[in-house]
Amino acid sequence: MTKEHPILETKDLTIRFGGHVAVDHVSCAFDRGTLTAIVGPNGAGKTTYFNLMSGQLNATNGTVLLNGENITRMSVPERTDKGIGRAFQLTNLFPTLTVRENVRLVAQAKARQGFDLFSIAESHIELIERADHVLNEVRLIDQADQTVSALPHGDQRKLEVAMLIALGPQVLMFDEPTAGMSVDEVPIILELIGKLKADMDRTILLVEHKMDVIRSLADRIIVLHNGALVADGDPAEVIALPVVQEAYLGKTPEAA
Amino acid sequence: MLIKLLSGDTPRSGLLAVLLLVILISLAFAPFLFPGTRSLETAAKICIFIVLVASYDLLLGYAGIVSFAHTMFFGIGAYGTALALSTTGPTYGSMIWGTAAGAIVAAVFALAIGLFSLRVKAIFFAMVTLAVASAFAVLVSQLSWLTGGEDGLNYSIPREFKPAFKLVDEKIFDVRINGKLLLYYLVFFASLILFLTMLRIVNSPFGRTLKAVRDNAFRAEAIGYRVVWYRTTATVLSAVMAALAGSLLAIWLRYTGPATTLSMEIMIDILLMVVIGGMGTLYGAVIGATIFILAQTYLQNLMGVAAQATSALPLVSTLVAPERWLLWLGVLFILSVYFFPSGIVGRLRAGRT
Numbered sequence: 001m002t003k004e005h006p007i008l009e010t011k012d013l014t015i016r017f018g019g020h021v022a023v024d025h026v027s028c029a030f031d032r033g034t035l036t037a038i039v040g041p042n043g044a045g046k047t048t049y050f051n052l053m054s055g056q057l058n059a060t061n062g063t064v065l066l067n068g069e070n071i072t073r074m075s076v077p078e079r080t081d082k083g084i085g086r087a088f089q090l091t092n093l094f095p096t097l098t099v100r101e102n103v104r105l106v107a108q109a110k111a112r113q114g115f116d117l118f119s120i121a122e123s124h125i126e127l128i129e130r131a132d133h134v135l136n137e138v139r140l141i142d143q144a145d146q147t148v149s150a151l152p153h154g155d156q157r158k159l160e161v162a163m164l165i166a167l168g169p170q171v172l173m174f175d176e177p178t179a180g181m182s183v184d185e186v187p188i189i190l191e192l193i194g195k196l197k198a199d200m201d202r203t204i205l206l207v208e209h210k211m212d213v214i215r216s217l218a219d220r221i222i223v224l225h226n227g228a229l230v231a232d233g234d235p236a237e238v239i240a241l242p243v244v245q246e247a248y249l250g251k252t253p254e255a256a
Numbered sequence: 257m258l259i260k261l262l263s264g265d266t267p268r269s270g271l272l273a274v275l276l277l278v279i280l281i282s283l284a285f286a287p288f289l290f291p292g293t294r295s296l297e298t299a300a301k302i303c304i305f306i307v308l309v310a311s312y313d314l315l316l317g318y319a320g321i322v323s324f325a326h327t328m329f330f331g332i333g334a335y336g337t338a339l340a341l342s343t344t345g346p347t348y349g350s351m352i353w354g355t356a357a358g359a360i361v362a363a364v365f366a367l368a369i370g371l372f373s374l375r376v377k378a379i380f381f382a383m384v385t386l387a388v389a390s391a392f393a394v395l396v397s398q399l400s401w402l403t404g405g406e407d408g409l410n411y412s413i414p415r416e417f418k419p420a421f422k423l424v425d426e427k428i429f430d431v432r433i434n435g436k437l438l439l440y441y442l443v444f445f446a447s448l449i450l451f452l453t454m455l456r457i458v459n460s461p462f463g464r465t466l467k468a469v470r471d472n473a474f475r476a477e478a479i480g481y482r483v484v485w486y487r488t489t490a491t492v493l494s495a496v497m498a499a500l501a502g503s504l505l506a507i508w509l510r511y512t513g514p515a516t517t518l519s520m521e522i523m524i525d526i527l528l529m530v531v532i533g534g535m536g537t538l539y540g541a542v543i544g545a546t547i548f549i550l551a552q553t554y555l556q557n558l559m560g561v562a563a564q565a566t567s568a569l570p571l572v573s574t575l576v577a578p579e580r581w582l583l584w585l586g587v588l589f590i591l592s593v594y595f596f597p598s599g600i601v602g603r604l605r606a607g608r609t
Binding site for chain 1: 461465472477
């Protein structure tokens, strides 16, 4: 935990699926309190890179370090305990439970009360209050009692973000948080992410396609292409690079 | 106070509340309301099966785990108590140590099966439980020097629980206060306490987490829950509850054999009771077990009456002949699953039609 360690670091991180190298020797360090945007065309390995760091996939080669500690072989919940939190690109919630219960479960996990067998869950008011507080922040409080499966897509995306905020980890990984949201909802989420960044210790990794979002939020951009890290640096410089222009102008004309 | 006893999990449907209350009162006063040996046997069976079915619902409805070993745990509890009573004599001590031993053995078995197979796909767990349960049933029927084989075990229970024992000489409401009645109340209150305990467990933070694991294990891991441990704990708890239900049955029947505890038929009955009552609502176990056992016990009589009444009509009287009762039981279940896919409780809670 010495000062010189970056909070999160990958060294030669690689994963192969058969002959296909989805993430190819990516070495990168993320500093405390920064927001790094990860960009690249579809299929570049951005989500796979996230999965390797948060533990949903195990690396073929290379290491993941959190505060200098090797977490490469740790399970997902162990990494979550250590301080890595993740929001998913494809909405990944508890569909038969209510919106409030989804967030409450996160607060409960954080309070490590999951193995409490004999108290009544509803009696832990502080967890419910915590859930409501976060739901209020993402403007979902009015839908708190609805079942998640009945929620419109945009609200499910907001809930996805709410759950990560409720977890409040050291490292927050957002995978296209605003995809599928309506135009008026996007600023709410972006403002929240901005607030999290301003909040001293939070380190944020953000996969995002919208260039205007990246410009306004990111301290740094890294570019993945065919699984390899091809560019890394200051947003303005990286966006100007030919490889980025090509990838983005080719894929998403409305951006850049 | 009452809500606390129910762990805040109220029936949330007027009709359901009435139904549950009727069942509770009927069971609580069964010896007085429905005098007769057969009805008391049925009432005791309903009490025991409510616990058994609720413990299965804990696994299937809350944790989303399909197991075919539930009757094995039921049997372990029953045989534990039966062996204790037949080896160390008909004392309270035997009852207690036999029940405790049964519960512990069930817990160890469940832990082993859980840790061994809950990491992998759900279908694999179901297969493992099926294999282990079948092997266990064969083992019990082969070890006849210990278990009595297919004949099972007959044994005695403490004399205060036998019909010959009289607590008071006078009859109360025309009912003799004998050992059988005391034993019924032991079964009733033990079942009630076990049921309320399970109701507490499913409404605890642990129970809520089980639902999350059932809904989306992948996400549950990502927010920090160790899914395998939750599933394993649910398996162990459910096994212990089933074993305790088995012990109650062993004490009640004074007989334990493969047919009353281990058969696949009982396993399927349990499954049906959970589905008919409504998965993931412990109250479903109450409704499911009650309806199923009542139908099992009395449908034949009812059809006998119907057959007599319709004896003039050739086809109809053949159809409702008492020996066809299984057919009609089957039809009832198909209809109930068709019309109440979320079970009776699910339907009642959802409101009209």
